[in-house]
Amino acid sequence: xxxxxxxxxxxxxxxxxxxxxxxxxxxxxxxxxxxxxxxxxxxxxxxxxxxxxxxxxxxxxxxxxxxxxxxxxx
Numbered sequence: 001x002x003x004x005x006x007x008x009x010x011x012x013x014x015x016x017x018x019x020x021x022x023x024x025x026x027x028x029x030x031x032x033x034x035x036x037x038x039x040x041x042x043x044x045x046x047x048x049x050x051x052x053x054x055x056x057x058x059x060x061x062x063x064x065x066x067x068x069x070x071x072x073x074x
Contacts, residue, residue, distance in 0.1 A: 018046070
């Protein structure tokens with residue numbers, strides 16, 4: 001169920017969450033245990049963003065190869 005929520009996020013929302021997580025990681029008051037949890041969340045968000053950007057890149061490559069505006073299909 002958590003994965004469904006992740007897929008609904010825009011890249012902008014995910015990047016904003018990453019920014020918040022980075023700020024919390026930089027806070028000297030954040031415990032070591034919380035830092036590990038925040039790091040894990042950040043890595044999951046980075047993977048999500050990377051996957052979304054990969055799909056967009058493939059769509060762009062498809063447009064460039066044949067000159068059409070067709071959608072990339074998995």
